[in-house]
Amino acid sequence: DTAVSQTPKYLVTQMGNDKSIKCEQNLGHDTMYWYKQDSKKFLKIMFSYNNKELIINETVPNRFSPKSPDKAHLNLHINSLELGDSAVYFCASSQGIHNEQFFGPGTRLTVL
Amino acid sequence: GQSLEQPSEVTAVEGAIVQINCTYQTSGFYGLSWYQQHDGGAPTFLSYNALDGLEETGRFSSFLSRSDSYGYLLLQELQMKDSASYFCVLTGKSTFGDGTTLTVKP
Numbered sequence: 209d210t211a212v213s214q215t216p217k218y219l220v221t222q223m224g225n226d227k228s229i230k231c232e233q234n235l236g237h238d239t240m241y242w243y244k245q246d247s248k249k250f251l252k253i254m255f256s257y258n259n260k261e262l263i264i265n266e267t268v269p270n271r272f273s274p275k276s277p278d279k280a281h282l283n284l285h286i287n288s289l290e291l292g293d294s295a296v297y298f299c300a301s302s303q304g305i306h307n308e309q310f311f312g313p314g315t316r317l318t319v320l
Numbered sequence: 321g322q323s324l325e326q327p328s329e330v331t332a333v334e335g336a337i338v339q340i341n342c343t344y345q346t347s348g349f350y351g352l353s354w355y356q357q358h359d360g361g362a363p364t365f366l367s368y369n370a371l372d373g374l375e376e377t378g379r380f381s382s383f384l385s386r387s388d389s390y391g392y393l394l395l396q397e398l399q400m401k402d403s404a405s406y407f408c409v410l411t412g413k414s415t416f417g418d419g420t421t422l423t424v425k426p
Contacts, residue, residue: 251416253416306350309363
């Protein structure tokens with residue numbers, strides 16, 4: 209059983225398109241996250257939701273919008289994709305904001 | 321804001337001991353965590369220090385000194401499979417350091 213799953217695993221798209229990445233966790237956790245890892249392997253928090261409420265919203269372009277339909281899901285929608293959005297996006301979950309985070313396998317986004 | 325500093329690269333030989341240091345600046349501290357990430361993989365949790373002192377988990381130990389805003393990850397009896405990136409993280413803020421690439425040589 210996969211604890212934190214993301215779809216798709218790979219996403220190749222053209223500049224200007226809109227795309228979504230889905231994340232689901234079956235661990236019963238209250239907190240979910242989205243991270244961006246660039247080509248230099250720097251891992252940056254983008255958003256965090258606790259019980260469907262946004263608690264961390266780092267400085268990211270407003271083209272990125274997280275949506276949490278329920279505690280088990282946190283999707284990431286990206287509008288008007290740019291070349292600089294190419295990265296690996298990781299979803300994660302934890303029981304609380306101070307607890308161990310469990311990461312999904314990542315989604316490699318390539319914008320052409 | 322918050323920031324963490326850790327060395328970008330460390331190299332060691334199999335069987336050796338290596339220490340990866342991390343200094344941090346933050347307002348409001350909830351603890352320091354360590355994560356491991358192999359090439360092409362996802363980060364995985366290694367350890368967490370909320371209070372000063374040493375936490376030991378098998379071959380890995382982590383230390384924290386809140387008064388010095390400093391922590392380290394100690395890896396003993398290094399194995400080739402320990403070659404990976406290691407991140408220190410400000411727990412509660414989900415702020416990751418830039419990562420340390422550990423290369424273990426035979």
